[in-house]
Amino acid sequence: xxxxxxxxxxxxxxxxxxxxxxxxxxxxxxxxxxxxxxxxxxxxxxxxxxxxxxxxxxxxxxxxxxxxxxxxxxxxxxxxxxxxxxxxxxxxxxxxxxxxxxxxxxxxxxxxxxxxxxxxxxxxxxxxxxxxxxxxxxxxxxxxxxxxxxxxxxxxxxxxxxxxxxxxxxxxxxxxxxxxxxxxxxxxxxxxxxxxxxxxxxxxxxxxxxxxxxxxxxxxxxxxxxxxxxxxxxxxxxxxxxxxxxxxxxxxxxxxxxxxxxxxxxxxxxxxxxxxxxxxxxxxxxxxxxxxxxxxxxxxxxxxxxxxxxxxxxxxxxx
Amino acid sequence: xxxxxxxxxxxxxxxxxxxxxxxxxxxxxxxxxxxxxxxxxxxxxxxxxxxxxxxxxxxxxxxxxxxxxxxxxxxxxxxxxxxxxxxxxxxxxxxxxxxxxxxxxxxxxxxxxxxxxxxxxxxxxxxxxxxxxxxxxxxxxxxxxxxxxxxxxxxxxxxxxxxxxxxxxx
Numbered sequence: 044x045x046x047x048x049x050x051x052x053x054x055x056x057x058x059x060x061x062x063x064x065x066x067x068x069x070x071x072x073x074x075x076x077x078x079x080x081x082x083x084x085x086x087x088x089x090x091x092x093x094x095x096x097x098x099x100x101x102x103x104x105x106x107x108x109x110x111x112x113x114x115x116x117x118x119x120x121x122x123x124x125x126x127x128x129x130x131x132x133x134x135x136x137x138x139x140x141x142x143x144x145x146x147x148x149x150x151x152x153x154x155x156x157x158x159x160x161x162x163x164x165x166x167x168x169x170x171x172x173x174x175x176x177x178x179x180x181x182x183x184x185x186x187x188x189x190x191x192x193x194x195x196x197x198x199x200x201x202x203x204x205x206x207x208x209x210x211x212x213x214x215x216x217x218x219x220x221x222x223x224x225x226x227x228x229x230x231x232x233x234x235x236x237x238x239x240x241x242x243x244x245x246x247x248x249x250x251x252x253x254x255x256x257x258x259x260x261x262x263x264x265x266x267x268x269x270x271x272x273x274x275x276x277x278x279x280x281x282x283x284x285x286x287x288x289x290x291x292x293x294x295x296x297x298x299x300x301x302x303x304x305x306x307x308x309x310x311x312x313x314x315x316x317x318x319x320x321x322x323x324x325x326x327x328x329x330x331x332x333x334x335x336x337x338x339x340x341x342x343x344x345x346x347x348x349x350x351x352x353x354x355x356x357x358x359x360x361x362x
Numbered sequence: 363x364x365x366x367x368x369x370x371x372x373x374x375x376x377x378x379x380x381x382x383x384x385x386x387x388x389x390x391x392x393x394x395x396x397x398x399x400x401x402x403x404x405x406x407x408x409x410x411x412x413x414x415x416x417x418x419x420x421x422x423x424x425x426x427x428x429x430x431x432x433x434x435x436x437x438x439x440x441x442x443x444x445x446x447x448x449x450x451x452x453x454x455x456x457x458x459x460x461x462x463x464x465x466x467x468x469x470x471x472x473x474x475x476x477x478x479x480x481x482x483x484x485x486x487x488x489x490x491x492x493x494x495x496x497x498x499x500x501x502x503x504x505x506x507x508x509x510x511x512x513x514x515x516x517x518x519x520x521x522x523x524x525x526x527x528x529x530x531x532x
Binding site: 061065068069072087090094131132133134181183210211212213214215351352353355 | 389405408409412416419420425432458461463464
């Protein structure tokens with residue numbers, strides 16, 4: 044037998060090379076598939092959590108239903124408006140969003156008295172603090188945002204993350220709960236009329252929680268006095284002219300509380316406040332609203348409270 | 363099998379070639395399984411579907427207040443149809459849906475069954491209906507949402523259907 048063993052044949056060499064290649068390729072393919080599957084499942088869970096959170100936010104009232112009256116009692120976060128005891132899907136209650144902003148800001152997020160509420164908020168996002176909620180207007184401009192430890196000078200860490208999920212749901216920002224007082228449409232005869240009042244309640248802590256604005260609509264001259272009675276058409280804190288159509292008072296950041304109203308007729312917490320409304324001019328009508336916006340809002344956003352407007356609720360989550 | 367018998371090796375056989383081909387296909391398939399297309403396939407369509415449902419819901423939630431009561435956009439459309447102002451109803455629906463939906467989402471709104479439409483040709487821009495109709499017919503991925511409403515004067519139930527798809531405007 045002058046033949047060499049099978050292990051030395053070229054065929055065997057090819058076979059071994061092929062086997063080695065196959066094993067190596069399979070290993071690489073398996074590793075790649077495993078990594079992709081892992082990335083996919085992580086991405087999927089992030090997407091799923093953000094999607095579910097957005098659903099819960101604008102379809103439920105939260106627990107308890109009126110958690111915005113005492114945010115420390117929050118057990119489950121929900122931002123929908125209430126209508127006859129039931130949530131109105133696809134709406135964002137501005138009062139609840141204001142409370143969410145208060146709870147998440149840098150002063151309150153780590154405050155021990157808010158521990159239960161912040162835990163409830165985190166629970167909605169799978170226990171993570173890596174989330175941001177934004178309300179955008181119909182032109183995609185940001186109205187308000189909230190994320191853990193936000194302040195007027197910082198941005199969320201979503202900008203620095205390589206993996207960010209952004210869920211956008213269409214919602215209506217309805218005026219309902221943001222309007223704290225409404226005269227209704229008041230028809231008036233020609234000449235001057237005095238003695239009309241608009242009373243509205245300001246709860247404890249609400250001057251810090253909200254910015255307060257007055258919106259006047261109509262076609263009569265209107266003098267508005269805050270917490271002062273029957274001072275006459277010449278005395279006013281704010282003046283609406285008959286051809287103004289619609290005006291917001293005051294036109295400055297912070298609203299009525301931050302305004303330069305004289306001491307003695309600024310808003311007071313824990314009691315009814317009143318607007319004295321004196322009118323003059325040809326026969327016509329007026330309507331006055333007192334509206335609240337989440338603290339630190341742009342004063343121009345007060346106008347969106349009068350009509351229910353299309354908006355976008357954006358939930359961002361990241362790793 | 364050896365050189366002395368002058369036979370070609372296994373690697374050159376048709377079986378081996380086919381075997382390698384099959385193996386490569388399997389590897390490529392496995393590698394693709396977790397790819398980004400699959401992620402889009404599951405979540406991208408879900409988002410489109412939610413845009414359709416949310417936008418239709420917002421037609422009921424947004425509208426105007428006439429100092430006495432709130433009128434939703436759908437109420438206003440129904441009223442315009444009732445008094446025979448089809449063109450105004452079409453404009454109102456177009457404008458409101460354009461406000462509600464993002465710019466990269468296009469839409470078509472239809473009220474009534476295909477053979478007896480109360481309102482059609484509600485597309486993202488006024489006019490250019492044949493162009494939009496063609497875009498609608500040719501789009502690959504489309505999501506729809508429906509609601510039933512009562513319409514005057516015959517108080518008949520009719521379906522309001524909103525179709526949305528991703529695409530650029532004219």
